[in-house]
Amino acid sequence: MAQINRLYQAILDQNPEEVLLSIFAELVDYTELHFSHEESMLAEYGYPQLEEQQIEHRQLTRQVLDYRQKLTGGDTVSATEVMGFLRNWLLEHIVKHDRQYGSYLESRGGRFIE
Ligand SMILES: [Fe+2]
Numbered sequence: 001m002a003q004i005n006r007l008y009q010a011i012l013d014q015n016p017e018e019v020l021l022s023i024f025a026e027l028v029d030y031t032e033l034h035f036s037h038e039e040s041m042l043a044e045y046g047y048p049q050l051e052e053q054q055i056e057h058r059q060l061t062r063q064v065l066d067y068r069q070k071l072t073g074g075d076t077v078s079a080t081e082v083m084g085f086l087r088n089w090l091l092e093h094i095v096k097h098d099r100q101y102g103s104y105l106e107s108r109g110g111r112f113i114e
Contacts, residue, residue, distance in 0.1 A: 016079035024068040
């Protein structure tokens with residue numbers, strides 16, 4: 001995910017605030033679009049663990065919105081913490097969790113979306 005690299009660079013440059021704000025503005029759009037697309041596709045193919053996905057999507061969306069609210073409100077947000085969140089999200093959700101439905105869809109002639 002491109003946002004992780006940008007954040008990492010901002011930490012090295014010791015100027016994360018501005019970058020954090022733009023990352024979260026993008027992430028809010030990304031999560032809404034990605035998750036709603038994913039959920040309607042999974043519903044269409046009758047994916048058995050759809051509800052688990054939806055619960056996790058809602059939690060991730062809430063976290064993204066909380067971070068953004070803190071940032072726009074001028075609260076301090078740890079760049080290291082955000083880095084951990086993004087990495088966790090990427091590894092735990094997109095890679096592991098979403099791969100599971102990927103193989104399910106393939107077995108039914110569907111297609112894995114990135
Ligand atoms: Fe998902």
